[in-house]
Amino acid sequence: MDKAIINGDVYIDGSFHQTNLYIHEGKIALLSQKAYPADEIIDARHLMVFPGLIDPHVHFDLDLGTFRSVDDFAYGSQLAALGGVTTIIDFLEPVTNEQDLMKAWMKRKFEAEDCHIDYRFHATIMHPETDLERFVQKMLSLGIVTLKCFTTYKESGRMTQMAQIVELLELSRKYRFLLLVHAEDDAHISLDPGMTYRDLPRSRPTLAETSMADQLARIVRQTGGYLYMVHVSSGDTIELLKRNYPDLLNAHFFIESCPQYFLFNDSVFSEEEGYLYTCAPPIRSERERSLLQNNIDFVHTIGTDHCAFPASEKDRMALHEMPLGLGSIEHSFDMMYHRFGLKVIDKMTENIATLNHISGRKGKIKVGYDADVFLYDRVQGTVSDDHSLANYSVYLGQPKSGSVISTLCRGEFVIRDRMTMHHQGQYLEVSR
Ligand SMILES: [Zn+2]
Secondary structure, three states: OOEEEEOOEEEEOOEEEEOEEEEEOOEEEEEEOOOOOOOEEEEOOOOEEEEOEEEOOEOOOOEOOOOEOOOOHHHHHHHHHHOOEEEEEEEOOOEOOHHHHHHHHHHHHHHOOOOOOEEEEEEEEOOOOOOHHHHHHHHHHOOOOEEEEEOOOHHHOOEOOHHHHHHHHHHHHHHOOEEEEEOOOHHHOOOOOOOEHHHHHHHOOHHHHHHHHHHHHHHHHHHOOOEEEOOOOOHHHHHHHHHHOOOOEOOOEEEEEOHHHHHOOHHHHHOOOHHHHOOOOOOOOHHHHHHHHHOHHHOOEEOOOEOOOOHHHHOOOEHHHOOOOEOOOOOHHHHHHHHHOOHHHHHHOHHHHHHOOOOOOOOOOOOOOEOOEEEEEOOOEEOOOOOOOOOOOOOOOOEEOOEEEEEEEOOEEEEEOOEEOOOOOOEOOOOO
16 A cells, blocks of 8 residues: 555444545545554544545636736646645636637646646637537547537627527537536626725626526526536525425436525625635625525535736725725635535535536545545634635635645645645546
8 A cells, every 4th residue: 555544433324434545646546443553644533534625616717808917827726735635627718619618628728737726727608600410529628528508798808698598508418518507697786886895786686587587497497408507606595496396406407506605694784804705606795695505505506706806906985996806715615514414515516517427436435536635634623725826715714623734636746744745736527
């Protein structure tokens, strides 16, 4: 054996086991209470050993034209590993046809080359100018099994028309891929140039999200397609889906949410530095936040939508002059585990692996799987430091359940005793 992690409390299929975890050639080779020789012994006494987290929604080095997210693949992946994450799924830039898809894929692979943990990408389509079936076939031939589209951002040309979304959902059934949708009804969004950041909840109201979720679920029912709604921000949206489409949830319609929507309410916009909290969709009212929290069981996955910008770029009154986005990848697990306990684990590992065709390799502590694990010291505290290149974090002071001590990806340290180590991440091919 190359490594043995001994004496830890190992999380296996929903409960903890006092067992040693043996690693050989990057894989989990054996789980046993017996002691066997290994080249390196890691003592995890008093520590928990969790499966490495998968973040399905990350925007490293995102080029928005005027702005560019500051945590790139090299740096952001170290932040991720500090938070127990061993796999990220980022996005290809939006394209209109299959030739550009190919180019976007090559470009992003190049940009991600120095990622320290494993990674892959969702494709992104905008106002398509091609035969959609040909596009989907090309995408699948590249090994990409998830395609994102927007029902908003008409002004920047990113919006996909409803008729084309219907066709994409039909194709998702035929070819068994997942359509990721940023679901806000553009018709309910107002972008008055006089709006300040305090108007963000009014600019992108809950109704935009809830009504679009309703329309999309109806189409999913008609087409039998597979839809994944990214960053659900309001408990109202989940209430509507539960009430009207209970049969679709977690079968054809999957809900992702992000830490900020559980942790904050719109009172943050009255704070002196309220502009720091701007993201899309926005942070909602306390009623909607607590409703979201009460519906955690209907949230299938937790992603961060990590998209960090420096405070200096966000420090504007005018809403249209600032980049929208927050970064939480370093703290997401600490805060969500504190709030919800063990039920967040599947939502941050296995559920994501299954939807993204990387199960069998990622998302569990199991013999034969990649040795992606993190060692966790369960000591209650608060988020007290942050390493994002944004140079600020809205999460400082949030209660947390403990700290990541070490993170291993395919059996190699990415974080060792809270220090970053050099590790080369791999582009993940899917198993289909
Ligand atoms: Zn996003």
